[in-house]
Amino acid sequence: MAQPSPIIRLDDVSFSYGASATPALDHVSLCIAPGEFVGVIGPSGAGKSTLAAALSGAIPHHYRGQLFGAVTVDGSDTCEVTLTDISRVVGSINQDIDAQMVASVVEDELLFGLENFGVPHDQIPDRLASALETVGIADLREREIATLSGGQKQKVAIAAMLALRPRVLVLDEPTAALDPVSSSTVFETLRALNRDAGITVVVIEQKVALLCEHCDRIVVMDRGRVAFDGTPRSVFSHGRNLRALGVDSPRVARISNSLAEHGVIEPGAPCLSVAEARDLVADLVRGQAAGEKNAAAGTPAKPRPALPADPVVSFRDVSFAYPGSRATVEHLSFDARPGEIVGVVGQNGAGKTTLTKLLNGLLKPASGEVLVAGLDTRDTPTSRLAAHVSTLFQNPDRQLCKDTVLDEVAFGLELTGVGAGEARERARSVAERFGLPLDAAPFSLSRGQRQMVALASVVVMEPEVVLLDEPTSGLDYRECMTVMETVREMAEKGCAVVMVCHDMEVVSDFAERVIVMADGRILGQGPADQVFADAGLMARADVEAPQVVRLAAELARDVSPAFAGASQVSDIVDTVEGMLK
Template identity: 35%
Template sequence: MEAIAILDKVSYIYPNTKERVLKDISLTIRKGEFLGIVGATGAGKTTLCLALTGIVPQFYGGRFFGNIAIAGLDSLEHPVSELARHVGIVFEDPEVQITATSVENEIAFALENLCVPRAEILKRIPDVLASVRLAGFEKKNPQELSGGQKQRLAIAAALALKPALLILDEPTSQLDPIGAQEVFATVKALKDELGMAIVMVSHAAEEMAEFCDRLALLSEGQLIAVGTPTEIYAQVDLLEQNQLRPPEVAQAFSQIQQKGIAIPNIPVTLSSGIMAIAGLRSHLQPIVPPIFTPPFLKSKSPILSVQNLYHTYADGTEAIKNVSLDIQQGEYVLIVGQNGAGKSTLVKHFLNLLQPTSGKVLVGDRPTQALSVSDLAQSIGYLAQNPDNQIFNTSVEKEVAFALPFLGYTSERIQQETERSLKAMQLWEHRHAHPLSLPKGERGRIVIAALLAMNPEIIIFDEPTTGQDYQGAASILEVSRQLHQMGKTVIVITHHLYLMPEYADRAIVMGKGTLLLDAPLRQAYHQTDLLKSTYLTPPQSVFLSQHLRKNSDQEYNSITATEFANYFSLSS
């Protein structure tokens, strides 16, 4: 098959550094293939993407070794503007790419620069907007869009160029699961219909397994494995050694194989996993009824109460419609829903950043409007999706201590609470460092330490796993578990349902501003049709266990790979 890009022994060192970020990478990208690039944070994935556009080294400088040919053009000898006719790129953060004042102008901008005829521009705009669920948004200002919508717009603008090679660096990190599926399906259709080569960096293992033709596994700048998704994702041990999460189907069947049960090929997609179940039914064991655990005891008055809440924005958008719920002291609650479901609007009412159009929000027995800023700060701690937006001091210690004088703490208590919080978040040895000098995951811990110092009863994590690799997401959620064990009430908002079974007790599902479901986590995860209606996908183990339930009187209801694997035994 004809090559669209050829990398020959490529190495690269950024300016003012000594370490090679890319190390002797040789790789051929074929015309019309969908190549996934996987690796932990810091593996060199983004640098490799930039090298494929000529931005590295033309824009960054540094030391570049080897050769890259893109559509036959040497990436060093031809300017980025010329290479851009053959290769397009979508970055993880859409803000760095969006410049126009309307959605349609954003898509038209690059097409006009390439002198695409006006009639063709007008034809392409609705086509690409429909492909990313933004039809009808043509006249909207991009700054009025949600983060996920902005990401879809950046993808649409790149797709409109119809380049021979399209590079997407974590394009789905801010999208709900169904949105992510649609992006994968859209770019695959472009590959199939136009022969466009796709290179995508993503931590979305389930989608990468389903849609990619090949995967390239990077580790510390080295290309350590290239193969089909089946070849790469079936090596569960290799992935875990490189801090990567395999698709949940692969995890489950790998664990079954470890029991001594023969599995010729580890399935890596849901469809192949369901097919593989047929050969395992002889190893199924009867389900042991779960040990009864008493339901969560509700206190007389909830710690947080929402009563018949409505909120309509100034432009007439009804963001919250008659939502009522109570959250008890010590609960760990998951709030989920598609982009635009009303999750963030609801949380802003908890923080008194928005006032109800009608209805009430109570912290304890007091309406949020009656609480001062310091009262709220001592009741509710909030960790934003991007911790950098909450950091502004010159040392970790100063950041953690900053708000305490405003709460009336004495100097001695400020010192005590700051030290306690820093040690609890394993930041004591970094207390004199500049916050922004630490990795992103550590910066999140700084904000949590600052919240802890104020000793709030409730801590809210708003999309804490977005943009994180598996290890980063797990480390943040381990902090949330630690806080829960300390007696805090924890509320987590996330799209990543597969991460939450080990943490949350209860799921609140929102859709289009309404409360669709409020149930124990296991029960909520098996409401697959309802979740789909709000563009959410439960873990693959849910679908595997539901397939097992067919033609069976056993109540298979797993929500993790380990639970599903435990249905099988060599001695059955």
């Protein structure tokens, strides 16, 4: 049976922005068949967004540069047809959602595309309602976009594109600002569109576990080239090579790959789901004479460092409501102490970002009190609070303003009165630790690198409190580890870290304590391993616990209590090896 012609084809494509001698795409050949669901991963600067721009026709029609080779969409060379013609076949969603919004109200955002594409008026109401319902934001139909969270805006952009019913969807990190449950919902929606409507989907994404669950194929980019291309199982069997590139693997794949490296199992296809990993471990352990001691021994609890008794951040029964909006937070109470990393988790709209703005003084509580380094935020100028609290916002572009990376990182120090020479020396040291090009213009860098610049400008201030709002969003695995190890070092030096984060694996790896929010309230808080192991709390907050925690719970229930409390890949691997001795 003859294979269908590719809906998109790249033949030996190279592209360099402007007059740059360094190609962003370097001799890329790729075919996307109708009906495929393709995931694209790779480190920051690997060419993923440039690939998306080529697939969607933004190259050559929007981005100028040197293009070689040919890109064909539905049989037409993208250089020979208009961007409007291409966009009738390929719908695209970029990383910068705010730049993609054209209306002030959600309904109008969807209407804009439908009317511009000449959709018959009698079809518009059904298309609009269906798209909003599919993405789960029917209740936001009349909301002003400016009042939405980053995750909610992402859903609006996806709904606006779905309403146009393109044959291909190209999405550049569509879940970067979404909580785990919303991320899963988006991918389930994309998979349903792919399966039921035959829409071809190409999605650039850092959440590798989601890709494994939904994609037929994974393409790995590195330095403008295709490094790997195959099924998820074949690609993630190269875990060591992927990590060397700066690409993570699902934790369950890490477990099976580690067991193979240790000689416990034969090398081969890795596990891609918790169920597969559970079955693998169960088959290994059952029938072994584990002995009563091994069967009863759980994973040792993580040592909890002794922390100062006095908190540097205190929320006492804090409530706040935005004028003219139903968005509120109510009765928030928690402390953060020097040397502590506190993770704040919950769905989009749970009130996490509002909590951060109350902490750094951008918002003042309607009732209750917020104390930072002994200062009451209600009567302390934000400029004075900034000497104690440094903030990394969700969107790094909102806090970049200088011409070079070095100037950007030194800027905050200079504002606080540090001499130019000392400021630049300290900035140089921090920027080099992050591997940043000192003389580059921040906005010439990739989204992940801009995030690193913004974080470097926070780290260099050496504050008493660091407030991180999605610090790993848009970062590759290597950058994520660099950022979080730096955050850990700051905590070890006595800085209190409050981190809002949707990546439960990162929170599990680095936070000593976790605060769980939903509907503007704190549902629970406590040591990270205990909070994530509380299935009832996770369900109430619609938060999905990390893969290793879920796997450990199933193994402890079905195989052996020795797995109870495991939260790291090494915990599972070490326990299996110990039981097989």
